[in-house]
Amino acid sequence: MMATDLPGSTPPAVERELVRDMLKRGVWFAPVILLVATVIWGLAGTASAAVAIALVTLNLLLAAAGLSWAAKVSPMALMAVSLGGFALRMGLLCVVLLALRNEPWINMVALGICLVVTHLGLLFWELQYVSASLAYPGLKPTADKEAVVP
């Protein structure tokens, strides 16, 4: 029996909560990446870093939306969306990179490095705020949350 089968239980959208928090931190992280890319690769670096940040954001948002939706449906849907979503998102990334690779304002090395650094940077930063407990399944509790749940 799944959590979704229990009467009156709605699984929390932890993925959305995590990604929303990651994007909030990304607002602080993005200017640093853009600045470093500009210093190293010039204007092409800035454009490439901006594209990389947009791709990482879109990738995380799609993953969170798909998994949150599938968790409400069934375990089979969760498996299908996880694996199918991975293939679909990599396919989308491939299409975008193939479309951009010959553009004069794109530096593929800068784009690639910014893509990996932004993705991993956001994830590692988020790890500090993740709570893996039954009471708080998503993020670590804030002072407001602690006041509500004894």
Add this chain to the structure above:
Amino acid sequence: MLQLLAQQAPGELEAGLTAIGRGIVYGGAAIGPGIGIGIVVGNAITAMARQPEAAGMVRTTMFLGIAFTEALALFGFVLAFIIAG
């Protein structure tokens, strides 16, 4: 006729080998994360089935596991495009 077929333009061999190399790099880098994500999600579903009240916690770990595994695919993907130049 065979001589005509065996002729190649300068740089054609290099371009062909680069394309094959790119395919191998990306193919290899996509297989590993594919298997990894399958294992992560499969075990998460088993955990949720055994302990439904822990579903939220399990999904948090699962999402982070998927995201970290995906980073490996991104490495291969980026490398494949850098090889292509």
